[in-house]
Every structure is written in C-alpha cells, then in structure tokens.
Amino acid sequence: MTGAGTTLRGALVDDRDGPLPAMLLAFTFLAGIVDATSILALDHVFVAAITGNIVFLGLGLAGAGSIVSPAMAVAGFVVGAVVGARVCRHAGHRGRAVRDTAITKTTLAVPVTLVVVLVDGPLGTTPRLAVTALLAASMGAQLALIRHLKVPDLLTAVLTLTTIGLLTEHGGGRRDPLVLRRVLALLAFVAGVVAGGLLVVGVDAGAALLLGLLVILAVGAGSHVVSRDEAPWAAPR
Secondary structure: OOHHHHHHHHHHOEOOOEOHHHHHHHHHHHHHHHHHHHHHHOOOOOOOOHHHHHHHHHHHHOOOOOOHHHHHHHHHHHHHHHHHHHHHHHHOOHHHHHHHHHHHHHHHHHHHHHHHHHOOOOOOHHHHHHHHHHHHHHHHHHHHHHHHHOOOOOOOOOOHHHHHHHHHOOOOHHHOHHHHHHHHHHHHHHHHHHHHHHHHHHOOHHHHHHHHHHHHHHHHHHHHHHOOOOOHHHOOO
C-alpha cells in the first residue's frame, strides 16, 4: 500500500477506535444534509447544530423572532440525547452502540421522511414542527453516541474543535492520519450541506431526507457487521 493509502486507511480505521472513524464520517455527512434541509425547509432552524437554536430561542425571548420552532428543536434534541445515552449505556460494545443508535435514528427518520415525501406541497405548521422535533431528536441521539464513543476530532455536528485542531495541531504533517481525519470531517460536513441544499432546491426536502435515511441505513449495516468484534477498540471508554 502506498504512503497516501496508508494515511487514508489510518484516518478511517485505526487500532484505538477500529472502524468507528469511518462510520462517524458518514454521520458527519448526514449532519450536513439534515441541517441544510432544516434551514431551507423548516423555518430556518438547525436540527444538528443545536447551539444555533439556543441563539434563536434567546432572540425569540428578546422579542426578535419566533420561539416556537427553535423551542421544538431544542426540546426534541434534549429528548433524543437522553434516549440516546440510555441506548449507548445498554449496548456496552462500541460497535453495538453505533448499531443501536442507527436503529433509533431509523425509527425516527422513516416516519419523518414519509411525511415529507407524501405531503403534497409545503408542510403545514403542525407537521413542520413535528418533523423539526423528530429530526432534532435523531441528532440528539447521535450526539449522545459521540459523547459515548469518545473518538477524537469526530463530533459529527460540531466542527469548531475539529477546525481548531486542524489549524493548531499539525502532528506528523500531511502524512499524519489524524490530520487527514480532520480534513475529511470538514469535507464530509460541507459535502452533506451541499448535497442537502442541492436536493432541497433542485428536487424537494423529501429527496434530501431520503439520502439521509440511506446514510443511516448504511451505517447501521456496517456497525452490525462489526458488532460481534471483540477487539480492544470495541470496549467502552
């Protein structure tokens, strides 16, 4: 394997975290998709970057905007995070934690996607708020998984620390897998935003959510394959 191939493999799979980095890069792509979709199609709120919703909620309380949509997103995120934390603790094995979280996310994503696909025209207020809450719950579960796994630089929906690490910690230079991993995380999120935006604008929100559902199913399938691996990376940290 060439030096570049070795670096790429180390960015995606390593001794410390096994195949988890590759799966979390897929979830980073997903975070970009759903945030692009929620901003463009769901009252301009975030469902992955929850800090933005807290800002919107604060502005709403100050009389500078509506509090309903950001409040629903924050509430959904909180519920999803609590449920996701319980799912991860029960799983034990880190691969099973990813698999079980993917199952939880699928349970939420399927009805959301069906509603958006089947509704003819723009969503009404009630279904829009319900979709916002369920998408935020899915991302809350995902962020609880990230907290549980403790994989460095792969926070999926929070790119600030990853960016700071890329700018300030150069490690072994361009051939350092951790440096490449940070780059891939940023690129995955941007690619998700672009893909989600293109689908919402060029097709509809349902198409973007269908792509997101496919990502969840792919991660679920991959994590199921490794869920019986008892290598050291699988032990909870």
